[in-house]
Amino acid sequence: MIERLKYIFYFIVLLLVQTLILDQISLSVYVNAFVYILFIMMLPIEANKYVVLFMGMFMGLCVDVFDSTLGLHASAALVVSFVRPFVLGIYSPHDGYEQNKQLSVRNYGYMWFLKYALTLIVIHHLWLFMFESMSFSNILFTMLKAGVSSLVSLAVISMFHLLLMSRK
Amino acid sequence: MRNLLDFIVKYIYFILFVLLEVLCLVLFFSANPYQRHGFATSANVVVGTIAENWNGLVKYIGLADENEALKKENADLRNRLESYRRNHIPVLGKKGFEYIPATVISATTNRERNFITVNSGSNLNVENEMGVIGRDGVVGIICSVSDKYSVIMPIIHPDTRISVKLAGNGYFGSLSWDGRDVRIAKFSEVPGYVDVNIGDEIVTSGFSAIFPEGILVGYVRSFEKDLSTDFYTIDVELSTDFNNISYVYVIKNNNKDEIVGTINESSGK
Numbered sequence: 001m002i003e004r005l006k007y008i009f010y011f012i013v014l015l016l017v018q019t020l021i022l023d024q025i026s027l028s029v030y031v032n033a034f035v036y037i038l039f040i041m042m043l044p045i046e047a048n049k050y051v052v053l054f055m056g057m058f059m060g061l062c063v064d065v066f067d068s069t070l071g072l073h074a075s076a077a078l079v080v081s082f083v084r085p086f087v088l089g090i091y092s093p094h095d096g097y098e099q100n101k102q103l104s105v106r107n108y109g110y111m112w113f114l115k116y117a118l119t120l121i122v123i124h125h126l127w128l129f130m131f132e133s134m135s136f137s138n139i140l141f142t143m144l145k146a147g148v149s150s151l152v153s154l155a156v157i158s159m160f161h162l163l164l165m166s167r168k
Numbered sequence: 169m170r171n172l173l174d175f176i177v178k179y180i181y182f183i184l185f186v187l188l189e190v191l192c193l194v195l196f197f198s199a200n201p202y203q204r205h206g207f208a209t210s211a212n213v214v215v216g217t218i219a220e221n222w223n224g225l226v227k228y229i230g231l232a233d234e235n236e237a238l239k240k241e242n243a244d245l246r247n248r249l250e251s252y253r254r255n256h257i258p259v260l261g262k263k264g265f266e267y268i269p270a271t272v273i274s275a276t277t278n279r280e281r282n283f284i285t286v287n288s289g290s291n292l293n294v295e296n297e298m299g300v301i302g303r304d305g306v307v308g309i310i311c312s313v314s315d316k317y318s319v320i321m322p323i324i325h326p327d328t329r330i331s332v333k334l335a336g337n338g339y340f341g342s343l344s345w346d347g348r349d350v351r352i353a354k355f356s357e358v359p360g361y362v363d364v365n366i367g368d369e370i371v372t373s374g375f376s377a378i379f380p381e382g383i384l385v386g387y388v389r390s391f392e393k394d395l396s397t398d399f400y401t402i403d404v405e406l407s408t409d410f411n412n413i414s415y416v417y418v419i420k421n422n423n424k425d426e427i428v429g430t431i432n433e434s435s436g437k
Contacts, residue, residue, distance in 0.1 A: 075193065
């Protein structure tokens with residue numbers, strides 16, 4: 001039960017940080033940080049993949065309501081949830097993942113976390129920005145935007161991951 | 169039949185993903201840009217209340233600048249009122265336009281599909297497709313309304329079209345945004361024989377019943393003539409700074425029903 005409360009807490013914190021803080025800051029059209037996918041990344045390893053799919057989509061829908069873009073973030077979050085098991089598989093440690101051990105820097109190391117997070121971030125950003133611009137004529141602009149934003153998101157996501165992990 | 173069932177069972181994870189993804193696409197594309205449901209946007213009462221309270225906490229940052237700007241705007245309006253009084257210029261139409269003040273409680277500006285949420289809704293007679301202006305000029309058009317909040321689709325959204333003209337000679341066309349730079353929009357459909365200069369004022373045309381005529385939109389920043397069509401593409405430097413916008417006015421056109429009625433009649437009923 002306490003475990004579940006923890007994930008509800010993550011959900012609320014990340015949703016509000018995304019919509020009330022990050023979405024309100026605008027440095028440049030190239031810099032869009034998305035921290036809400038950290039919720040999908042941190043869901044426990046033993047979580048049922050179908051449940052992850054629905055949770056991811058629900059997180060996306062909530063961000064969409066705040067941003068008035070119904071369907072956009074839901075779709076991108078769904079893609080992240082869908083590929084999560086495959087990405088976890090690719091970066092699986094030699095002796096595999098342990099059940100009941102959180103997917104965190106502390107348990108699997110910095111390199112593992114950076115690779116895992118960056119892969120999901122890049123997939124999410126490419127999908128989101130392509131969908132948003134709905135044309136291939138701006139493809140270079142879209143790729144550049146996805147590249148720059150991915151690095152910014154990686155920094156923000158790493159920071160919030162450490163913050164959320166440090167509280168006991 | 170058995171094979172089909174085997175197939176479905178084997179790929180159920182992928183099939184579920186595709187179905188949910190289709191659902192997202194339907195949600196995204198089925199929305200009419202100017203008529204979004206108040207529940208599905210930040211006009212939603214829960215989201216609006218959260219955003220409003222949060223904004224109440226953080227708006228003190230930058231309050232001094234805002235006060236200064238409002239003072240200037242007040243002085244400017246007083247001056248204009250005075251000159252109207254002196255010249256007895258009759259107000260257009262019997263009922264004219266009404267301005268409903270609203271405070272911005274949330275805004276995205278660095279996305280491709282940007283939106284601004286304000287704290288006035290149907291309780292103050294805000295409706296979909298009303299124009300919105302700010303201190304420095306046109307902001308956008310209302311696209312979603314709930315009881316207490318509404319959402320503006322600003323100039324910096326790819327679905328927004330605003331009918332504008334060159335203030336100097338009255339040639340008109342439509343203003344749109346390509347998602348690149350929040351300070352610059354594109355003004356197209358101006359024929360190549362028109363005299364265009366850098367710095368020329370671009371204002372609303374008044375043809376659409378959404379905005380009164382002559383409200384500032386921006387200035388000509390640069391222009392290019394398309395030789396194959398002989399039309400200009402004009403880059404417009406927007407007068408509204410979308411990164412710094414706190415108060416706006418929603419424009420209610422009290423003549424709109426009559427105008428729309430007349431158009432319907434004349435278009436062959």
